[in-house]
Amino acid sequence: MNRKQISMVLFGTALAAGTQLAYAAPDWTKVPKREVSVFHPGTTPIEWVGKKSDHSGTAGLKKGETCVGCHEEKGGLNFNFKRLADKELEPKGAPKTMTYPVAVQAAYDASNLYIRLTFKSPSGGADKGDKDNEVKTTVMFPDAKVPQSAQVGCWAACHNDARSMPNADDKKTKYVKEGTYELMQWKSAKGAKVADGSVSTDRKMEGGTLGAKAEGTKSGDTYTVTFTRKNPGEGKVIPFGLAIHSDHASARFHHVSLGYTLGVGADGDVKAVKQ
Numbered sequence: 428m429n430r431k432q433i434s435m436v437l438f439g440t441a442l443a444a445g446t447q448l449a450y451a452a453p454d455w456t457k458v459p460k461r462e463v464s465v466f467h468p469g470t471t472p473i474e475w476v477g478k479k480s481d482h483s484g485t486a487g488l489k490k491g492e493t494c495v496g497c498h499e500e501k502g503g504l505n506f507n508f509k510r511l512a513d514k515e516l517e518p519k520g521a522p523k524t525m526t527y528p529v530a531v532q533a534a535y536d537a538s539n540l541y542i543r544l545t546f547k548s549p550s551g552g553a554d555k556g557d558k559d560n561e562v563k564t565t566v567m568f569p570d571a572k573v574p575q576s577a578q579v580g581c582w583a584a585c586h587n588d589a590r591s592m593p594n595a596d597d598k599k600t601k602y603v604k605e606g607t608y609e610l611m612q613w614k615s616a617k618g619a620k621v622a623d624g625s626v627s628t629d630r631k632m633e634g635g636t637l638g639a640k641a642e643g644t645k646s647g648d649t650y651t652v653t654f655t656r657k658n659p660g661e662g663k664v665i666p667f668g669l670a671i672h673s674d675h676a677s678a679r680f681h682h683v684s685l686g687y688t689l690g691v692g693a694d695g696d697v698k699a700v701k702q
């Protein structure tokens with residue numbers, strides 16, 4: 428081997444090692460997809476959901492039923508989207524696309540849990556408050572102290588007096604009365620920092636304990652966002668909810684999922700596969 432050949436070999440090895448580091452994440456072709464629909468929830472915070480005169484599901488929720496149990500049908504959601512787009516529940520204006528599917532995949536190894544979301548981000552939003560980011564993708568994990576954490580997804584953190592709700596305090600963020608949500612967020616702006624935060628008495632976009640990392644790509648109108656967080660432990664079943672801000676949406680103008688469970692090598696709505 429001459430010098431040039433040697434350096435080529437060395438360069439090749441370095442490249443392979445580098446590639447391995449960057450893509451230590453799973454082989455997604457071997458991981459099943461669970462379709463989860465996100466929807467524009469208008470102004471239906473936990474206070475609305477828990478008020479009998481507004482919502483027929485109130486009694487069922489008290490008995491322990493889940494949002495998904497009543498509202499997911501044949502892979503989609505059975506909401507009356509006209510009602511959710513109407514002035515009563517959406518005074519500012521609703522997005523053109525009220526609901527769309529997100530393919531959710533999960534895998535884990537000894538140290539990490541990987542969650543991959545694939546979705547087509549719709550345009551036609553009604554709020555374009557985030558100039559920098561076309562898309563933001565958030566995953567929230569309630570702990571067991573969050574009220575109805577196994578039933579309500581992100582709703583325990585969503586209140587009628589939070590920022591961007593009608594007549595609410597402009598500085599008040601998401602909060603929860605008891606317990607904590609951990610959250611991670613990917614933003615589409617070039618070089619944007621991945622948020623590793625929490626929601627307790629207020630929302631913090633940093634200082635979280637998930638060890639969150641994320642990578643996102645866009646191909647055509649399809650986004651693929653892969654999160655890495657600490658493995659919560661094999662055999663655990665953890666509740667989670669998703670939020671996607673598309674078309675430069677800010678604050679409450681997101682599409683959200685109901686509450687689902689993720690099983691780490693265990694049964695759940697989404698089953699994380701060992702790799």
Ligand code: HEC
Nearest residue numbers: 471476481482483484487488492493494497506507579582
């Ligand atoms: C026991 C069944 C049940 C449960 C549990 C339930 N809902 Fe409902 N929900 C209903 C029914 C029935 C309606 C339709 C009419 C109404 O509200 O009177 C409805 C309506 C809604 C609407 C308004 C749109 C529409 O189709 O009218 C939203 C938003 C909603 N539910 C969200 C939730 C969320 C979020 C949860 C969990 C925190 C939840 N629901 C739990 C039964 C349920």
